[in-house]
Amino acid sequence: MKKITLPLSPEDARTLQAGDEVLLTGTLYTARDAAHKRICELLAAGSPLPFELEGxxxxxxxxxxxxxxxxxxxxxxxxxxxxxxxSPTLIAHGLRGMVGKGDRSPAVVEAMKAHGCVYFAATGGAGALIARCIKSSELVAWEDLGTEAVRRMEVEDFPVVVAIDCEGNNLYHTGPAAWARESERRGGGRMKPLGVAGRTPGQGG
Amino acid sequence: MRTIHSDAIVSAVAEICQEAAFRLPADVRRALEEARGTEKSPLGLSILGQITENADLAERERVPMCQDTGVAVYFVELGNEVRIEGLGLAEALAEGTRQGYTEGYLRMSIVKDPLFERVNTKTNGPPVVHVELVPGDRLRITLAPKGGGSENMSAMAMLKPLVGKEGVAEFVVETVRRAGGNACPPIIVGLGLGGNFERAPYLAKKALLRKLGSVHPDPRYAAFERELLERVNATGVGPQGLGGRTTALAVHIEAAPCHIASLPVAVNLNCHAARHASVEL
Structure with missing residues (x-):
C-alpha cells in the first residue's frame, strides 16, 4: 500500500500506476456536477476561482x-x-487528481494523459468508513448547493485505488477483462455471443 | 374495522428510515461475507473487506452506511379492514420520511422538478409509494431506500417473445456489463418479467426485496436465477467494477402474465448497500 501526500506532486502523479492501492493524506476539494459547471463558467469568463485549481x-x-x-x-x-x-477543462487548468467511482469518458482520459492527471477510485457505498478518514471539512464556496457545495477536506489515510493513471491505463477495462478470461478458463458463465436482444439499455450516470 | 392513527405511522416510518440507513440487513451482510470466501482478486477482496467493515461501523456508530440515503420507496400492504385516521396514508409516509431523514442526519436527495426546478425539497419527499390491498386488519410498511448510482444504470426493454430465455439473459448480462462500477458492485439484480410496460419495473424492484439466499418457488425460475448469476459473474466486472469474481450477490426474478405480443423485461440493479426495513402496525 502506497502512501501519497496531497496536493499531488507532478512526480507522484506520474509514478502512480493503474491498480495501485493508495492511502491519501492531505487536502481535497469536494465538487459534484453543479459545482463543476460553475467552475467552468468562471474559467470561461476568466474570473478567479474560490480555490487554487493548480495541482x-x-x-x-x-x-x-x-x-x-x-x-x-x-x-x-x-x-x-x-x-x-x-473534467477535461479543469484538467487543462491544472487539476492533478480526481477521486470518484466508475469509468471515465475517452475525452477525460485523453486530457489526463496530456496534462498528467490521475483518477482514483474510492469504494462506493463505504461512506461511513471513508468519513473516518476525513479530519475536517470546511465550506469554500456555493453554500446554496447544499450537499453539493465546494468544501475543503483534510484527509488521513483515505483508501483509494489508482483506476486510471497518467498514461491512460484503465483498470475499469483491464480488470474485468482479466477476470472474464479467468472465468472462461474455469468454464464459468457459458458465455454466448451477444446480439439477439431487441435493444440495448440506456446509459445513466 | 381497525383504526390506526396517522401519528403511529409517522413515528414508525421515521424510525425505519434511520434503521435502514444505519443497519445492513443480516442476509446481505451474510452474502458479502460468503463473497469474501470465493473472491480471488486481491483488490476485490480488499474492497469487500472495506464494504463489510463499513457496514459494521455504520451500525455501531449509527452513521449512514452510504451518503446516498436515497429515494424513499415504500411497499405498503394495507389490510382491507384498516381505517387510517388523521393524515392520509401518502401524507403520513411523507411526514415520517421528513422526520426520519431530519432526525437521522440523512441526506435529502430529492429535487422538486426533473427539468425546470431542480431545487431540493429538503424533506426527501415526496416518497415513492406502492400500495397493495390485502385481507386482514394489519398495515405493513417496507422501506427500500434507493441510491442514484444503481438506479441510473437500470434498464427496461420490450423484447420480442421469441427471443425467449436467451434474449432475456443477454439483456441482463449486457445491462450489468454496461453498469460496470457505476452501480457499486457487488450488486443484486432484480429482474421483472412480464406484466406490461409499467408493471415490469415494479416487479424488478419488488424482486430486490426477497431475502438473499432464498430460492424462487418455481423451480424453472430458480434454475434461471442460478444460470443468470453465473453468467453475470462471468463478466469479470467484479467488486466496484475493477475486476473479480463477485459482480452480483444474487439475481432475483418476479414474473407475471403478459400480452401474447409482449415480453417486457426490466432490470433494476441494487448496490451492495441493499437497504430495507419493515414495520407492521
Whole structure:
C-alpha cells in the first residue's frame, strides 16, 4: 500500500500506476456536477476561482449532514460520469487528481494523459468508513448547493485505488477483462455471443 | 374495522428510515461475507473487506452506511379492514420520511422538478409509494431506500417473445456489463418479467426485496436465477467494477402474465448497500 501526500506532486502523479492501492493524506476539494459547471463558467469568463485549481485533487462527493461532534457525515464517492463533460477543462487548468467511482469518458482520459492527471477510485457505498478518514471539512464556496457545495477536506489515510493513471491505463477495462478470461478458463458463465436482444439499455450516470 | 392513527405511522416510518440507513440487513451482510470466501482478486477482496467493515461501523456508530440515503420507496400492504385516521396514508409516509431523514442526519436527495426546478425539497419527499390491498386488519410498511448510482444504470426493454430465455439473459448480462462500477458492485439484480410496460419495473424492484439466499418457488425460475448469476459473474466486472469474481450477490426474478405480443423485461440493479426495513402496525 502506497502512501501519497496531497496536493499531488507532478512526480507522484506520474509514478502512480493503474491498480495501485493508495492511502491519501492531505487536502481535497469536494465538487459534484453543479459545482463543476460553475467552475467552468468562471474559467470561461476568466474570473478567479474560490480555490487554487493548480495541482489540486477533487473528490466527487455529496456527504450526509454532519452529526453533532463530527466533522462530516457519511461521505463516499458519487458516479464520476456526471463530471465527464467538465473534467477535461479543469484538467487543462491544472487539476492533478480526481477521486470518484466508475469509468471515465475517452475525452477525460485523453486530457489526463496530456496534462498528467490521475483518477482514483474510492469504494462506493463505504461512506461511513471513508468519513473516518476525513479530519475536517470546511465550506469554500456555493453554500446554496447544499450537499453539493465546494468544501475543503483534510484527509488521513483515505483508501483509494489508482483506476486510471497518467498514461491512460484503465483498470475499469483491464480488470474485468482479466477476470472474464479467468472465468472462461474455469468454464464459468457459458458465455454466448451477444446480439439477439431487441435493444440495448440506456446509459445513466 | 381497525383504526390506526396517522401519528403511529409517522413515528414508525421515521424510525425505519434511520434503521435502514444505519443497519445492513443480516442476509446481505451474510452474502458479502460468503463473497469474501470465493473472491480471488486481491483488490476485490480488499474492497469487500472495506464494504463489510463499513457496514459494521455504520451500525455501531449509527452513521449512514452510504451518503446516498436515497429515494424513499415504500411497499405498503394495507389490510382491507384498516381505517387510517388523521393524515392520509401518502401524507403520513411523507411526514415520517421528513422526520426520519431530519432526525437521522440523512441526506435529502430529492429535487422538486426533473427539468425546470431542480431545487431540493429538503424533506426527501415526496416518497415513492406502492400500495397493495390485502385481507386482514394489519398495515405493513417496507422501506427500500434507493441510491442514484444503481438506479441510473437500470434498464427496461420490450423484447420480442421469441427471443425467449436467451434474449432475456443477454439483456441482463449486457445491462450489468454496461453498469460496470457505476452501480457499486457487488450488486443484486432484480429482474421483472412480464406484466406490461409499467408493471415490469415494479416487479424488478419488488424482486430486490426477497431475502438473499432464498430460492424462487418455481423451480424453472430458480434454475434461471442460478444460470443468470453465473453468467453475470462471468463478466469479470467484479467488486466496484475493477475486476473479480463477485459482480452480483444474487439475481432475483418476479414474473407475471403478459400480452401474447409482449415480453417486457426490466432490470433494476441494487448496490451492495441493499437497504430495507419493515414495520407492521
Amino acid at each position: 489540486a485533487t477533487l473528490y466527487f462527493v455529496g456527504p450526509t449532514p454532519a452529526q453533532p461532534g463530527r466533522p462530516v457525515g457519511s461521505a463516499g464517492p458519487t458516479t464520476s460520469t456526471r463530471m465527464d463533460a467538465f
